[in-house]
Amino acid sequence: MHDKHISSAFDRDLEALQALIMKMGGLVEASIQQAVRAFLDRDLDLAEQVRTTDRRIDALEHEVNEEAATVIAKRNPMATDLRTVLAVMKIANNLERCGDYTKNLAKRTTALAHMQPVAEAAPAIRRMSRDIEAMLKDALDAFAQRDAELAGQVIERDEDVDQMYNAVFRELLTHMMEDPRNITAGMHLHFIAKNMERMGDHVTSIAEQVVYLVTGEMPEERRPKSDDTSFVEGNEVV
Amino acid sequence: MHDKHISSAFDRDLEALQALIMKMGGLVEASIQQAVRAFLDRDLDLAEQVRTTDRRIDALEHEVNEEAATVIAKRNPMATDLRTVLAVMKIANNLERCGDYTKNLAKRTTALAHMQPVAEAAPAIRRMSRDIEAMLKDALDAFAQRDAELAGQVIERDEDVDQMYNAVFRELLTHMMEDPRNITAGMHLHFIAKNMERMGDHVTSIAEQVVYLVTGEMPEERRPKSDDTSFVEGNEVV
Numbered sequence: 001m002h003d004k005h006i007s008s009a010f011d012r013d014l015e016a017l018q019a020l021i022m023k024m025g026g027l028v029e030a031s032i033q034q035a036v037r038a039f040l041d042r043d044l045d046l047a048e049q050v051r052t053t054d055r056r057i058d059a060l061e062h063e064v065n066e067e068a069a070t071v072i073a074k075r076n077p078m079a080t081d082l083r084t085v086l087a088v089m090k091i092a093n094n095l096e097r098c099g100d101y102t103k104n105l106a107k108r109t110t111a112l113a114h115m116q117p118v119a120e121a122a123p124a125i126r127r128m129s130r131d132i133e134a135m136l137k138d139a140l141d142a143f144a145q146r147d148a149e150l151a152g153q154v155i156e157r158d159e160d161v162d163q164m165y166n167a168v169f170r171e172l173l174t175h176m177m178e179d180p181r182n183i184t185a186g187m188h189l190h191f192i193a194k195n196m197e198r199m200g201d202h203v204t205s206i207a208e209q210v211v212y213l214v215t216g217e218m219p220e221e222r223r224p225k226s227d228d229t230s231f232v233e234g235n236e237v238v
Numbered sequence: 239m240h241d242k243h244i245s246s247a248f249d250r251d252l253e254a255l256q257a258l259i260m261k262m263g264g265l266v267e268a269s270i271q272q273a274v275r276a277f278l279d280r281d282l283d284l285a286e287q288v289r290t291t292d293r294r295i296d297a298l299e300h301e302v303n304e305e306a307a308t309v310i311a312k313r314n315p316m317a318t319d320l321r322t323v324l325a326v327m328k329i330a331n332n333l334e335r336c337g338d339y340t341k342n343l344a345k346r347t348t349a350l351a352h353m354q355p356v357a358e359a360a361p362a363i364r365r366m367s368r369d370i371e372a373m374l375k376d377a378l379d380a381f382a383q384r385d386a387e388l389a390g391q392v393i394e395r396d397e398d399v400d401q402m403y404n405a406v407f408r409e410l411l412t413h414m415m416e417d418p419r420n421i422t423a424g425m426h427l428h429f430i431a432k433n434m435e436r437m438g439d440h441v442t443s444i445a446e447q448v449v450y451l452v453t454g455e456m457p458e459e460r461r462p463k464s465d466d467t468s469f470v471e472g473n474e475v476v
Contacts, residue, residue, distance in 0.1 A: 069320055082307055093331075180418060
């Protein structure tokens with residue numbers, strides 16, 4: 001039962017796992033683009049496609065988990081090799097969560113189609129999504145190339161996403177206060193922005209896993225904490 | 239290097255891992271209670287304690303991950319044993335996420351202390367938290383006793399939490415529309431309710447892991463989807 005750990009066999013297994021991650025990552029990128037385009041264009045058919053993509057992402061995560069368990073059982077990888085397989089599982093989980101958030105964006109797009117648009121929020125959401133797409137692309141490249149420096153840059157860029165979210169939060173509050181008819185739409189837009197910000201956190205987690213893989217250490221004081229909207233004081237929008 | 243898989247040694251390791259999970263679970267339960275009491279009583283000192291508890295939860299998750307990796311490397315567990323270790327890691331991750339949500343509740347409690355209370359939200363938040371605590375307790379018991387039936391009940395009860403959340407969402411919208419001075423507090427309360435709902439999802443994930451551990455299959459069609467607030471139509475509160 002115990003295969004000896006044959007380096008080339010393990011490496012082949014690992015390459016197969018990594019290929020699955022890259023495939024998942026590509027789908028998540030596509031899914032973000034679809035979901036944001038559907039949101040901006042109020043395109044309900046495209047929003048529907050996001051759900052289909054999300055099911056494929058879920059299926060791939062399942063496949064990664066099964067394959068990873070098989071690799072561990074068959075090859076009994078030690079130290080770095082084991083760490084790599086476990087990191088791959090975590091990355092798959094982070095990607096799957098990103099897929100969930102894009103699906104949620106698609107759902108809210110369907111709801112928002114019936115409401116008057118809060119136009120000011122759209123450019124901010126678009127900007128956030130572009131940043132997140134770019135971060136995800138770099139995080140996946142960093143993973144493929146074991147590039148801790150690039151991964152480190154991704155982690156730092158999460159700050160920008162957080163700041164954009166905080167700006168959107170304040171902006172939406174203003175619109176809601178100005179006109180109560182904006183409240184329902186404002187709440188949905190707010191969740192969309194929050195989910196973007198959370199996607200940024202998951203991409204950051206992927207980058208952290210890459211740093212851990214390369215250096216054997218988690219980046220110090222895991223990512224700077226994100227959401228400072230709980231520090232909006234009083235009932236004023238600061 | 240290759241220890242043979244000695245059943246009793248593996249079992250001892252597994253028990254140690256499970257003890258860590260139960261310890262984490264206990265801390266998360268305490269943390270939910272602290273955070274909700276701090277929120278209800280506007281007790282900022284207690285809110286501060288939640289952060290301390292969260293750091294201990296984070297440290298325990300790290301310990302679980304390290305221990306689990308060591309067990310896998312040392313014992314090369316197969317099939318069910320490996321599945322158990324991987325499930326333990328996932329459960330630790332779910333517990334850690336619950337800890338994050340209680341920390342967020344504590345943060346928002348600090349923010350809300352400066353605002354006029356939206357009294358109607360408090361009982362609903364309290365009810366949600368009680369349900370989640372009870373679900374968590376049962377999920378941990380189900381894990382300790384490998385009780386798939388109890389775990390199945392936990393999964394079903396997540397529906398109630400989701401429904402409570404949807405009710406809170408609608409109630410807060412009403413208050414925000416009635417009086418714009420409620421908007422900022424309403425947004426925070428809304429996030430608190432949403433985070434409770436997400437905690438319910440994580441507890442459900444724990445229960446799903448238990449089902450998977452006992453039966454070898456994930457419960458069919460992973461949990462019914464939670465948040466139907468994206469189906470509030472138009473600008474009316476239905």
